[in-house]
Structures are given as structure tokens and as C-alpha cells.
Amino acid sequence: MLAFDYSGRPSPHCLLGDVVVSIDVARRVSKERGISFGEELTRYAIHGLLHLVGYDDVTPAKKRKMWQRQEELVRFLKADGESAIIKNMNFSFS
Numbered sequence: 001m002l003a004f005d006y007s008g009r010p011s012p013h014c015l016l017g018d019v020v021v022s023i024d025v026a027r028r029v030s031k032e033r034g035i036s037f038g039e040e041l042t043r044y045a046i047h048g049l050l051h052l053v054g055y056d057d058v059t060p061a062k063k064r065k066m067w068q069r070q071e072e073l074v075r076f077l078k079a080d081g082e083s084a085i086i087k088n089m090n091f092s093f094s
Contacts, residue, residue, distance in 0.1 A: 019045060026040045
């Protein structure tokens with residue numbers, strides 16, 4: 001997962017940045033953890049978004065805080081069955 005922060009750049013659309021995730025890694029890790037691909041992909045997207053809004057995971061304390069928030073959001077989105085993020089994405093996987 002990579003997050004590219006654009007907050008310091010002027011944008012007419014208030015673009016925070018881009019989040020790039022590896023579909024292959026998400027598939028592999030979801031199988032290893034015994035969870036759905038959608039849940040793992042959602043986790044990566046949330047992790048990237050948290051970086052864009054100021055969370056960081058460079059120290060154990062910051063990582064713990066970020067991961068607690070991340071998992072809280074994953075659980076919230078899973079409350080409606082499969083991830084709401086995945087349901088609403090408009091793209092296909094090859």
C-alpha cells in the first residue's frame with residue numbers, strides 16, 4: 001500500500017492524494033488470514049486514507065493508534081455485510 005499526499009498542492013477538487021494497493025498481495029493475505037478479499041482490500045484502502053489524513057505508523061505507539069482506528073473502521077464498514085467500499089467501487093480486477 002502506498003499513499004501519495006497531495007495536500008500541499010493546490011487542487012480545484014480538494015484532492016488529498018492517491019492510495020495504491022496491491023491486488024495480488026490483498027488476495028494472498030486474505031487467503032492466509034481466512035478472510036474475504038473485500039475485507040482485506042478495504043483494510044488497505046482505509047490504511048492509505050488514514051495516512052492521507054495525518055495518521056502515521058513510524059513508532060509503536062503511533063502504529064497502535066493508527067491500527068486501532070483502522071480496524072474500528074473496517075468493522076464499521078463490515079457491519080453491512082461485504083465491505084461498503086468494495087460494493088461502491090467502480091472498477092474491475094483482472
